Amino acid sequence: MQQAETISAIATARGEGGIGIVRISGERALSVADAVFRAACGKTLAETETQRAVYGRIVDESGAVVDEAIALVMKAPHSYTKEDVVELQCHGGAVALQKTLFLTWRAGARSAERGEFTKRAFLNGRLDLSQAQAVMDLIGAKTERSLKMAAGHLTGRFSGQIQAMRRDILGMIAHLEAAIDFPEDEVDEVVTDAIEKKVVDIRNKIRKMLDTAQTGRILKDGLLTAIIGKPNVGKSSLMNVLLREERAIVTDIPGTTRDSIEEFVNVGGVPLRIIDTAGIRKTDDVVERIGVSRARAYADEAGLILALFDGSQALTAEDEEILSLIRGKEAMVLLNKSDLPAVTTDEMIRDRTDLPVFPLSTATGEGLDKLEAAIAKRVYHGSEEGGEGGFVNDAKQAEILRRADGHLAAALRTIGAEMGLDFISIDLRSAWETLGELTGETVGEDIIQEIFSKFCIGK
Numbered sequence: 001m002q003q004a005e006t007i008s009a010i011a012t013a014r015g016e017g018g019i020g021i022v023r024i025s026g027e028r029a030l031s032v033a034d035a036v037f038r039a040a041c042g043k044t045l046a047e048t049e050t051q052r053a054v055y056g057r058i059v060d061e062s063g064a065v066v067d068e069a070i071a072l073v074m075k076a077p078h079s080y081t082k083e084d085v086v087e088l089q090c091h092g093g094a095v096a097l098q099k100t101l102f103l104t105w106r107a108g109a110r111s112a113e114r115g116e117f118t119k120r121a122f123l124n125g126r127l128d129l130s131q132a133q134a135v136m137d138l139i140g141a142k143t144e145r146s147l148k149m150a151a152g153h154l155t156g157r158f159s160g161q162i163q164a165m166r167r168d169i170l171g172m173i174a175h176l177e178a179a180i181d182f183p184e185d186e187v188d189e190v191v192t193d194a195i196e197k198k199v200v201d202i203r204n205k206i207r208k209m210l211d212t213a214q215t216g217r218i219l220k221d222g223l224l225t226a227i228i229g230k231p232n233v234g235k236s237s238l239m240n241v242l243l244r245e246e247r248a249i250v251t252d253i254p255g256t257t258r259d260s261i262e263e264f265v266n267v268g269g270v271p272l273r274i275i276d277t278a279g280i281r282k283t284d285d286v287v288e289r290i291g292v293s294r295a296r297a298y299a300d301e302a303g304l305i306l307a308l309f310d311g312s313q314a315l316t317a318e319d320e321e322i323l324s325l326i327r328g329k330e331a332m333v334l335l336n337k338s339d340l341p342a343v344t345t346d347e348m349i350r351d352r353t354d355l356p357v358f359p360l361s362t363a364t365g366e367g368l369d370k371l372e373a374a375i376a377k378r379v380y381h382g383s384e385e386g387g388e389g390g391f392v393n394d395a396k397q398a399e400i401l402r403r404a405d406g407h408l409a410a411a412l413r414t415i416g417a418e419m420g421l422d423f424i425s426i427d428l429r430s431a432w433e434t435l436g437e438l439t440g441e442t443v444g445e446d447i448i449q450e451i452f453s454k455f456c457i458g459k
């Protein structure tokens, strides 16, 4: 299936780069590309075989050379959008790239909307909706584990689970429809018993998936973390150490927006989104001036509080105040400067709080591995490592799963009330339709529009 209009956009990140790509997709992609590209061999791109790279030049209407380029020809359906696609790989210069894009518009393409290439891939059946969303997550992935999760979604690990459930439900509906034609009570009971078991089974699967939602969201969006403590306990030092240890931040994927990654710190594979990073990173930072009242506000907002104390000093009233404000919160107590003789010991801290206490030294690095492991364990809790590809990673997905589960619960109530097979069938159908919203099979154009509008141009 080809969309009527041919679209084009710059597919690489803004700014200077080694190469820049203008991507063209649609029915007229080949003729548009042929209008702006001259192959060195003299062949047109329309005559070129699919999946070929052709060397040549970008030229304007007067024949003047704009840039050297390689044209990649991917004919329908062997392309990202399943339409005819040409990618013009130019030198990365911003002006030449923009000019090339302009020329494709003059040749009959129009500017692609945000996410329109991926939207076409979805509409043409190449990706389902959760896979299409994963394209964005893949670009924005902040740690290796986040990347695994996005890649798992993209390759259909998440949607595979949904599709299996939908197939099971459809099977039950077919079974019910067949039984409805046999109005024998004994048959009904055999059928409803079997269906009851299967529905319980699917509900368990949904519950297990929902159990991954919190971890999935943290892997995708980061865990909002506040580092608090009175002046001079080592907040900036901790931040610097975490930044230095940052190992697997993914930055070499094309299109990665580095700005947004920079406020993330990778700790044990978990992206921590540190509140007021800029403030903490400066040695003479504003955090000191912010004081305990702001720390209190931050502590309420954060998903994780790292409260720092200086073990080489006696606890002060300010420390006591911080200990009391983090009571009962998602917090870890870090007893810093363990390389110095201890004045405040971890036993002394444990007498004052039930929160986990980590002696460490940002100067020598001692104790950081334990902290890192504890953070990873807290975020992953029971969920198995390696299962990321099947995690629920978005609030909307979780909400859809809960709604589907509600319909399955209703089906069980209908069975319990012996209301008749056709009523069960109605509940099951609602569950089947609801799950289809995850793969995009049963969603409206407005929702699709909203999802793709969050993409960047050229994707």
Ligand code: GDP
Pocket (backbone or CB within 6 Å): 229, 230, 231, 232, 233, 234, 235, 236, 237, 238, 283, 288, 336, 337, 338, 339, 340, 360, 361, 362, 363, 364
């Ligand atoms: P902040 O005010 O809480 O941000 O604390 P800083 O990170 O600016 O550190 C205050 C002082 O404590 C600096 O002189 C650091 O070098 C020192 N410091 C931080 N962590 C350690 C540590 O683990 N051991 C030692 N000996 N000194 C540290």
Ligand code: ZN
Pocket (backbone or CB within 6 Å): 232, 234, 235, 236, 237, 280, 282, 283, 284, 285, 287
């Ligand atoms: Zn500081």
